[in-house]
């Protein structure tokens with residue numbers, strides 16, 4: 001709970017209480033800083049059943065991981081939490097970056113010496129029926145996070161050019177029953193096409209109509225030709241975007257990849 005008031009000058013405000021924000025809060029708390037962590041409750045992997053490959057917590061529910069992180073911060077009374085969305089952040093003081101004032105969607109304001117943005121990213125998925133619905137359960141982005149669970153199963157890769165080609169190469173470590181769906185011209189060289197066939201990856205360039213599902217599980221990829229290819233998982237490289245506009249608002253430079 002937060003007992004800081006709008007007139008307190010905090011050492012650090014952390015926006016975002018996902019793994020990044022909570023890790024920062026732990027070390028700043030132990031450094032005896034007055035810390036306020038503000039979170040709007042929409043972590044990137046909320047749709048996922050399990051966070052895999054995280055040392056000492058393999059397979060844990062994402063919400064439980066965050067709960068443990070918060071519980072371990074209880075003893076640091078100098079770390080407080082506030083629920084809400086930060087909608088505005090601006091530098092105050094004579095020197096730029098001297099102090100920051102932030103405003104929540106509730107209208108509350110806080111002032112801090114340092115502002116740490118741990119707001120994460122969101123993923124823009126292909127605008128094809130089924131991708132959003134199966135995100136995290138049948139549509140995956142990371143072989144390290146989800147490859148083990150679908151190993152040796154019939155899997156698809158969605159993508160064209162280097163993105164699809166490299167993901168296909170990568171996934172040969174988890175399954176040898178792979179198709180690359182480029183949803184139109186695959187934009188691959190003759191060499192790359194030969195390489196795919198040497199790996200045993202079938203290339204399908206037909207347009208995708210939708211992903212088919214049963215009880216929340218992917219059952220097949222329906223092409224606009226009417227054919228349905230039975231698959232148990234599809235890997236895609238979504239375009240990441242900053243979850244919040246705060247970095248942009250503060251004048252930070254954004255790379256084409258969406259990173260600050």
Ligand SMILES: Cc1cc2nc3c(=O)[nH]c(=O)nc-3n(C[C@H](O)[C@H](O)[C@H](O)COP(=O)(O)OP(=O)(O)OC[C@H]3O[C@@H](n4cnc5c(N)ncnc54)[C@H](O)[C@@H]3O)c2cc1C
Pocket residue numbers: 015016017018019020021038039040041042043044045047048050051052053054084085086087118119120121123135136145146243244246
């Ligand atoms: C489907 C899926 C499955 C994944 N599976 C795994 C896995 O198995 N293993 C693994 O290691 N990684 C996995 N990941 C990656 C993992 O989710 C991220 O690495 C992790 O969430 C990054 O943590 P973060 O704290 O940077 O961001 P997030 O977890 O996204 O947390 C950011 C927080 O900031 C808050 N926030 C944003 N803007 C504001 C604002 N303006 N005001 C207040 N709060 C705000 C959000 O509500 C959110 O709670 C997966 C990702 C996805 C999409």
